[in-house]
Amino acid sequence: MRTRSGEEPSRRTEWQRGVTKKANSLEQFLSYRTELLRYATRLVGDRGEAEDVVQEAWLRFSETASSQPIDEPRGYLHRIVRNLAYDGRRSQALRARYFIENADAEAAAVSLDQPSAESRLISSEELRIVLEALEAMPERMRIAVEMHRFAGAKLKHIAARLDVSVTTAHHLVADGIERCRARLRRRPPE
DSSP states (O other), rough: OOTTOOOOOOHHHHHHHHHHHHHHHHHHHHHHHHHHHHHHHHHHSOOHHHHHHHHHHHHHHHHHHHSSSSSSSEEEEEHHHHOOOOOHHHHHHHHHSSSSSSSSHHHHHHHOSSHHHHHHHHHHHHHHHHHHHHHOOOHHHHHHHHHISOOOOEEEHHEEEEEHOOHHHHHHHHHHHHHHHHHHTTTOOO
């Protein structure tokens, strides 16, 4: 049998009971809210934090009240507020123990791990000199040095690519690196 709204009577009364429970739990909570707020403020020492504790207490109370009847709602709400306040204190103590206050500001004050403008200028000048030295090398020597230093190729791969022995590849790389060092030593002083 259905009612005029098309719902079955048992479902409608179940829904109405849920709404009634919710309304009753809200009325109960609101009747104790001011008292709970004073209690929470005494426990946590801060009115704003106490507001958060009482709000969280309402959420927990509402969830429990919707699934089961609560015989002593005032005592239950006080217990929720007390537990939340103590949990907040414990987590605050842990944060103070393991985290440094204003660590972000201290970290921002630390200089960045980047080279100075002067270092960058010197490095770019050295790179220019090395590139000039590479351009001036015989082709096989340049290829051997580039493969070894820039691509990380092993001597046997360089030897295979240039169709020379590993010993010759080693000499090409060593001689090329020495030419680059000599060019850097000859650069004009800053």
